[in-house]
Every structure is written in structure tokens, then in C-alpha cells.
Amino acid sequence: MVKVVVCGAAGGIGQPLSLLLKQSDLITHLALYDVVNAPGVAADLSHINSKSQVSGHGKGDMDAALKDAHTVVIPAGVPRKPGMTRDDLFKINAGIVRDLAEGVAKNCPGAFVLVISNPVNSTVPIVCEVLKKHGVWDPKKVFGISTLDGVRSSRFVSEVKPSLDPKSTRVTVIGGHSGVTIVPLLSQIPGHFAKNLSQEKLDALTHRIQYGGDEVVKAKDGAGSATLSMAHAGARFTLTLLEATISHTAGLVESTYVSLHADADSTASFRHKTGLDYFAQDIEFGPEGVHRIVPLPDLSTYEQTLLDAAIPELKVNIAKGASFITDSA
Ligand SMILES: NC(=O)C1=CN([C@@H]2O[C@H](COP(=O)(O)OP(=O)(O)OC[C@H]3O[C@@H](n4cnc5c(N)ncnc54)[C@H](O)[C@@H]3O)[C@@H](O)[C@H]2O)C=CC1
Numbered sequence: 001m002v003k004v005v006v007c008g009a010a011g012g013i014g015q016p017l018s019l020l021l022k023q024s025d026l027i028t029h030l031a032l033y034d035v036v037n038a039p040g041v042a043a044d045l046s047h048i049n050s051k052s053q054v055s056g057h058g059k060g061d062m063d064a065a066l067k068d069a070h071t072v073v074i075p076a077g078v079p080r081k082p083g084m085t086r087d088d089l090f091k092i093n094a095g096i097v098r099d100l101a102e103g104v105a106k107n108c109p110g111a112f113v114l115v116i117s118n119p120v121n122s123t124v125p126i127v128c129e130v131l132k133k134h135g136v137w138d139p140k141k142v143f144g145i146s147t148l149d150g151v152r153s154s155r156f157v158s159e160v161k162p163s164l165d166p167k168s169t170r171v172t173v174i175g176g177h178s179g180v181t182i183v184p185l186l187s188q189i190p191g192h193f194a195k196n197l198s199q200e201k202l203d204a205l206t207h208r209i210q211y212g213g214d215e216v217v218k219a220k221d222g223a224g225s226a227t228l229s230m231a232h233a234g235a236r237f238t239l240t241l242l243e244a245t246i247s248h249t250a251g252l253v254e255s256t257y258v259s260l261h262a263d264a265d266s267t268a269s270f271r272h273k274t275g276l277d278y279f280a281q282d283i284e285f286g287p288e289g290v291h292r293i294v295p296l297p298d299l300s301t302y303e304q305t306l307l308d309a310a311i312p313e314l315k316v317n318i319a320k321g322a323s324f325i326t327d328s329a
């Protein structure tokens with residue numbers, strides 16, 4: 001049985017994400033959990049003629065939803081309104097994510113946990129600290145989904161240079177998932193893409209990638225943040241993980257925000273140099289989750305400056321998430 005659980009399944013991301021996951025034959029049981037409307041969304045999706053059985057779980061039914069899950073995807077929580085930062089969501093979302101992680105520790109301690117809820121830079125350390133507290137943490141199995149940064153990068157790069165196909169132009173995005181912590185490695189795009197841009201164009205493109213989320217928040221004007229593009233990104237990430245862990249497809253790579261202890265040896269000097277325990281970087285998937293963290297390529301001087309600016313904010317975000325659990329122990 002391959003049971004995938006979506007927590008927050010009736011929300012703006014949860015519904016289209018669940019729809020995309022319903023298309024996959026790798027999933028045999030799709031469990032939808034939300035504090036509102038989950039049974040209705042589940043009944044609707046359950047009529048689609050694909051392989052998976054669908055179950056809906058409302059408030060008070062979290063344990064049954066999570067029981068024996070292979071993978072748990074978490075888009076539960078509140079989204080931003082104009083004028084807010086992702087960190088402003090911490091107050092509400094930290095507790096929601098903590099409680100779901102407690103549920104994972106109790107009901108499916110070996111599951112892969114994929115965190116979408118913001119602020120991702122802090123919510124991933126929250127999940128890890130909860131699992132650590134219960135003695136069931138495997139750093140190779142907890143991921144912050146920062147895939148949307150790469151999805152946007154591919155699209156925005158193709159708008160600057162239309163001969164680049166947005167589907168096949170992969171952009172590695174390192175750092176974290178908010179503002180200055182989002183560091184796109186445009187120098188890695190073949191054909192000297194970045195070198196051929198003026199500094200002004202490079203600045204504008206980098207800024208657009210770092211603040212792509214704000215573009216959507218502003219356009220939705222109080223009605224939330226990215227949901228459809230996020231569902232696309234979340235489904236892509238989840239299905240890639242399933243390809244690696246169930247079908248054992250080798251060599252699959254995505255940028256994602258993980259504990260650097262997922263590959264402690266290869267990241268030792270980076271951790272020592274930066275003082276960071278969590279970081280978004282390309283990882284190669286394996287049956288165990290993180291097979292390896294791909295070493296950072298040589299950064300351009302510009303990218304090194306962006307990374308230097310990201311590190312202090314990342315440190316604050318990580319400490320805030322981790323201490324939310326450790327200080328209350
Ligand atoms: N990682 C990323 O790149 C992105 C992350 N996000 C984040 O995803 C989160 C969700 O965004 P939307 O779907 O737009 O919000 P939404 O408000 O439309 O949906 C959230 C859902 O979570 C549910 N929920 C709340 N508390 C819950 C709990 N304790 N257990 C289970 N479900 C619960 C709500 O009932 C609601 O259905 C936000 O924190 C947002 O900032 C959004 C876009 C991109």
C-alpha cells in the first residue's frame with residue numbers, strides 16, 4: 001500500500017494538489033485531512049477513475065488520516081495578505097505544523113514529510129525537532145518544498161530569453177524560501193545566459209524570482225497567495241519523491257530545503273563555515289529519500305553576494321523554528 005496524506009486538503013493549495021496526486025498510479029490510497037470540508041473534497045475526487053482509493057478526514061480524525069502513511073504533504077495553515085512577510089505567518093502556522101508533526105510521530109513515524117506551510121525556513125526545523133523529540137527523526141525524510149522557486153525561475157528566464165524552453169530549463173535555487181534567502185543560480189544555465197545579461201537585467205530577474213510570491217499576493221489582493229502554481233510545484237515534488245522511493249528511479253534531482261545532516265559528511269565544511277543546519281540545495285533522491293546533497297557548484301561573485309545576504313536571515317528563521325519546540329520541552 002502506498003498511502004499519501006494531504007494535510008490541509010480542502011484549502012487553496014490542498015484541493016488542486018490532491019487533484020494532481022489523484023492522477024498518479026503510484027498512489028494506492030490518497031487520504032485527505034482538513035479541519036473543514038475534507039469529506040466533501042474526498043467524495044468529489046473519489047469519483048475520478050484512477051487507481052487510488054480516496055478517504056476524507058475531518059477535525060478529530062487526524063490519527064486515522066495519518067495512520068501508516070508513506071508520505072505526508074502539509075499545505076495546512078494560513079496564507080499571506082498584502083503587506084505581510086512569510087515570517088508573519090509563524091504565529092499561527094508554527095502550532096499547526098507542530099501538531100501535525102506530533103501526529104506523524106505517533107501514526108507514521110517512518111513517513112516522508114513534505115512541508116509547504118510557511119514560513120518554510122522555520123516550519124521544517126519545527127517538524128524535525130518534533131520528530132527528534134520522539135526519537136523518530138530521519139533527516140533524509142523531511143523536506144521543505146521550495147520547488148516553486150525553481151518553477152518560477154524556469155518560467156521567468158524563458159520570458160527573458162524566449163529560445164529557452166521553460167519546461168526543460170532547470171534552475172538550481174539555493175538558500176531558503178523567502179525574499180533574500182532565495183538564491184537562484186542563474187550562472188548555471190547553459191549558453192552563458194547570465195553572463196550575457198546586463199547587471200540591470202540580472203538584478204531585475206533575480207529580484208523577480210526572490211519576490212515572485214509577493215507578485216501573486218498583490219494580484220490576489222487579500223484573497224491569499226499562490227495556490228495553483230504551488231499545487232503544480234507540490235505535485236511535481238511529491239511525484240518525483242514517489243518515483244525514487246517506490247519505482248526506484250535513480251538520478252532524480254530537485255532543489256529542496258532540508259537538514260544538512262541528511263548528508264552530514266559532504267556538508268560538514270559548509271555547515272562549519274556558515275553555521276547553517278538547514279539549507280535549500282539540489283538533492284538527488286534515492287529509495288531512502290535524500291540519497292545525496294549535490295555539492296554546490298562554483299558561484300559567481302554576484303551569487304556569492306546573494307548567499308552572504310541570505311545566511312543571517314536563514315539563521316534567525318531556523319533558530320526561531322527549532323526553539324519553538326526545544327524551548328517548550
Ligand atoms: N512552500 C511554498 O512555496 C508555498 C507555501 N504556501 C503556504 O501554504 C499554506 C497554505 O496556503 P493556502 O492553501 O493558500 O491556504 P488556505 O487557507 O486556502 O488553505 C489552508 C487549509 O489548511 C487548513 N487547516 C488549517 N489548520 C489546519 C490544521 N490544524 N489541520 C489541518 N488543516 C488545517 C484550512 O482549513 C484550509 O483548508 C500557507 O501557509 C502558505 O503561505 C503557499 C504558496 C507557496
Ligand SMILES: O=C([O-])CC(=O)C(=O)O
Pocket residue numbers: 079080086118148212213214216217225226
Ligand atoms: O508568497 C507566499 O506567501 C506564498 C509562497 O510561499 C510563494 O508563493 O512562494
